[in-house]
Amino acid sequence: MDTKKLFRFLSVIFICVLFVILTAALLGQRFYGNYQPREIQVAILEQESFDLEPPQKKTECLVVTNSEEANSAHAYNEIQGIFSQLKVRADYVDLSREELPAYDAYEKVVLAAEDYDQLGARASDLIDWVGNGGNLMIFFPPQAGSVFQSISAGLGIREVGREMYELPGIRMKTDFLLGGKGKDFMVEEPYESSLSLSLNEDCTVHIVSADDRELPVLWERKYKDGTIVFDNFGIMEKAYRGIHAAGYSLLGEAFAWPVINGSSFYLDDFPSPVPSGASEYIQRDYGISVKDFYTNVWWPDLLKLSEKYGCRYNGMVIEDYNDQVEAPFKPNQNIQRFQYFGSSLLKNGGEIGLHGYNHIPLCLKGFDKSFGDGYVQGTYDRLFDYGYWNSKEDMEAAMHELVRFTKKLFPQASASVYVPPSNILSEEARSILAEEFPDIKAIASIYFKGDVEYTQDFEVAADGLVETPRIISGYIIDPYMEMAALSELNLHYVNSHFQHPDDVLDPDRGAEAGWETMRSRLEEYLAWLYGAAPDIRNLTASEMAGAVQRYFYLDAVQEVTEDEIRLSLTNFKGDGYLLIRINGRIPVDTASCISGGELTDMGGGLFLIKADDSNIVITRGGE
Incomplete structure (x- = not known):
């Protein structure tokens, strides 16, 4: 080959190599490289920044209960939970043990007893107190006894039926609840919880039953110089606290309470090793492998939703799906798809968090022995096929490997939020997180009590870790989750949702309906959320922790x-x-x-x- 031909040949080779390098660089830019950390909206502050002594506040409310009545005892717990979130100071009186104090010492009274006959003449005194400027809330429907009947006209009631009413759901008649108008919210397991009644015309009815009857469920009445709020809902659970709290906010000329103002979306088990092979439902609808579906359909669809609604995803890393529970722990060397998905997530405004070296919850055998009354020993073994870790040292070593793996792949990511596998976390493991991993600032588990799961409130624990529970999950948002989302939007002004990539593979989580249906159901929820609260802050997991910390104090x-x-x-x-x-x-x-x-x-x-x-x-x- 002469010199000119060799030169032309080498030139072509050089151009081809350069093209390949540039193409790789562009792909890397799109999927992997040059992630620039975004400015943090709400940073987590040091505990020393806050005054831990509560402020001096007037005790504004008297709560009247009876510990010998089942509904009243339940209401007592719910009211305490609500008032702790609203930052309300209250005195509690138990009618079975104590005399009622003078009403005049309080601005508000919450009556949460079943049998009003025990009040005697103090019941009519209560109505007179309202007439002189007091504010009364009936927290749940009482028995329709003689004393209740004697004051019912003052409460705005024209007639009370003999039978309780099974409430199928609730419907808004006013703009009383944020996100409530124009949609019925159904009770998942209804029962006869409400008084069957009719009202006088001078009542302002905010909520009615979601059926043709439209039974009054929550109303207010101006009585002379005071206000009466009657909560005829009758279902008292954590998922409905925002509804009861909103009723309380109608008392008085104004009522203010701190809120979180944040919306977060968590992707548990993401990034993680992608399942190999095919899925029945993905093969049926798309004719491609699970790997290709995640890359070409699922993730692009989630990014489109993020772009449309502004939500930001928090990817919770699982390094491996092995069942190793004894150190030393083998690092996962297959990192290409971790980099692909993780870098894409970060570049689209998301955040990387910690989930597990593997998916075995950090629990030692016997961790549930300290669980309270009502827990059946053996529930963990019956419901989960995970097994146990050998020692605290092994759990700590596994966490160190996860942190090392995550920092190596995403050195600029903070990875300061931990999500327990299957939302299960033992006391021993929690102490490890607090004592041995100073970069972990928050734990995100679940809000509602499960079987063995780590249940949280929005708060800062005594050890300084911020508790940031997730409220709803998955793609098929069922009636219970819809009601809970409505409640929490009105109580904490917050949304917190988690999903798993393998939800699309599991028929118990909606996979049989197909991805298009699942995606559409999630988008229905997003449209409702951002229609009800268009200015709610879209936060990463660590920013949510910062917002919860500020709210809490x-x-x-x-x-x-x-x-x-x-x-x-x-x-x-x-x-x-x-x-x-x-x-x-x-x-x-x-x-x-x-x-x-x-x-x-x-x-x-x-x-x-x-x-x-x-x-x-x-x-x-x-x-």
Whole structure:
């Protein structure tokens, strides 16, 4: 070959090699490289930043219960749970053991007893107290005894039936609940929980039964100078706390409480090793392998939803699906798809978190012996086929390997949030996280009690770890989850959802319906959420932890004068949100009526406050 031909040949080879390199670089840019960390909206602060002493607040409410009545005892627990989230100071009196104090010492009374006959003449005194400016909430429907009948007219009731009513669901008649109007929310397992009754015309009915009868479920009545709220829902569970709390917010001229203001979406087991082979339902609908489906259909569809609605995904890494429970732990060398999906997630505004070296919950044999009454020993073994770790040292070593693996793949990712496999976490493992892994700042498990799962509230634990529970899950949002989402939007102004890539493979999680149906059902939920709360903050898992931390410590002392509503905030750290229900004399101009913050009208007398200062003043509107 002469020199000219050799030169041309080498030139072509060089151009081809250069083309391959440039193509690889572009693909790397698209899928892997040059991830630039985004500015954190809400950082997790050091515990020392907050004053741990609660502020001096007036005890505003008297709660009347009877520990010898099953419904009343249950209501007592629910009210305590609600008031701890609303930051309400209350005194509790047990009618079976104590005398009723004077009503005049309180602004509000919550009556949560079944049999009003035990109140005697104090029942009519309570109605008189309301007439003189008091505020009364009937927390659940009582027995229709003689004393209740004697005060029922004052409560706005025209007639009470003999039978309780099975409530199929709830329907909004006003803008009382954020996200409630225009949609029925069904009770998953209804029972006879509500009084069958009719009302006088001077009642404002906010909620009715979701059927042709439209039985009054929650109403308010102005009685002389005071207010009565009757909660005829009768179902008292954690999933409905936001509904009961909203009823309480109708009492008085105004009521403000701190909220989280955040929406987060978690992808558990992502990135993780992709299942090999085919799936019956994916093969049926797409004719491709699981691997290709995740790459070419599932993930692009999720990114489209993220772009459309602004939601940000949090990928919770599983390094391997082996069953190894004894150190040393073998690193996973097959990292290409981890890099592909993880880098794409990060570049699209998401965050990487920790899930597990494998999917075996961090539990030693016998971890559930300390579970309380009602737990049946052996439940974990019966429901899960995981087994146990050999020692605390093995659990710690597995976590160290997961952290090493994640940091190597995504060195700029914080990986500060941990999601327990199957939402199961033992006390021993939790202590390991708190003591041995200072970079882990938050745990995200579940909000509602399961069989053996780690159940949380939105709070900061004594060891400083932030508890950020997930409320709903999956693609097929069932009636219970719809009601829970409605409740939490109105209680904490929060959304927290998790899903798994293999949901699309599991018929118990909706796979038989097909991915298109599953995706559509998720989008229906997103459309509802962002239609109800278009300005809710889309947060990563660590930002959600920062928002929960601020919410947990933030408190407000409220004063209402003739012309103003004044809020004095404690533990305000430059980022704080509150909801406020203003009952009458609604501000006319939300932009000019407030100092120390920003006010957004959410409808139905409900406003969102973005605090800019620890002292906030809202000018009230006219009559």
